[in-house]
Amino acid sequence: MLQKTNRLTLVEQVALQMERQIESGKWAVGTRIPAEPELMVELNVSRNTLREAIRALVHAGLLKTKQGDGTYVCSSSVLGVVLHKRIMRSDTMQTLEVRHALEREGAHLAAQRRTDDEARELLLQLERWEAAAARGDMDGIVTEDIRLHQGIIAASHNEILIELYNHIADASQDTIISLTRYEIGASFKEMHRHLVEAIVDQDAERAVAAVHRHIAESKAVFEVKGDEQP
Known part of the structure; x- marks a missing residue:
């Protein structure tokens, strides 16, 4: 039996917005994404929500976190x-x-x-x-x-x-x-x-x-x- 589709969670919405920044080229491969405080203000989300979205994109292979340095774009798309x-x-x-x-x-x-x-x-x-x-x-x-x-x-x-x-x-x-x-x-x-x-x-x-x-x-x-x- 088919089930109703669920709406995107807040974390998924944030991850999708960040993914669009990457795919559009605004965040180019090899560059560091904006710092957490800046992204929290821009996206109007909590630190925990932002970090969950970043973890999802790291898992997808779009981002890579370097300890003590920041988070970098490592691919232009999930594809x-x-x-x-x-x-x-x-x-x-x-x-x-x-x-x-x-x-x-x-x-x-x-x-x-x-x-x-x-x-x-x-x-x-x-x-x-x-x-x-x-x-x-x-x-x-x-x-x-x-x-x-x-x-x-x-x-x-x-x-x-x-x-x-x-x-x-x-x-x-x-x-x-x-x-x-x-x-x-x-x-x-x-x-x-x-x-x-x-x-x-x-x-x-x-x-x-x-x-x-x-x-x-x-x-x-x-x-x-x-x-x-x-």
Whole structure:
């Protein structure tokens, strides 16, 4: 028999308000949240209620308390925490396949929805990636590659897709770094240019084809290198 839903408790309401501060970016990852007295006044709650809400967010993985120093934001959303834990238990190839599936749909949507400003920024980001590759700057290649793919996903204008991709990319960064260090040959450079140019030209089929090629070549690299770390 279905039961009536209960209203949120005061602790749950406070925790939800604090969670919204984190998800909105007002309390960024790595920053310390306001001190207890300030939050008690702002939220109009008792110290005990506030501490219970903080404990709930610590348990959820959004906050981390450092003795004698304060409480810090350690994740931007509950979804990020859950995905990170799940990916840590997953096979590397499966994680790679999921990331590429998101990239494929992201490229398809970006080709349809990108703005003129986003098209210009993608071309500039591609140039930064190519410049890092030409210099043989491995750290730069990794950084610019991640930014390029995040820019493509952002141009999809699908908020859920963007959030999923960013969390999965963060959680699987070691794998991304390891693969990217090997993905600097001529074929990968050509693939990146084809992908960006297809999105700029608003050719969704070409964009998807470029991602398919990337997926195939990344899998080939993985099969040879396995879980080798950079």
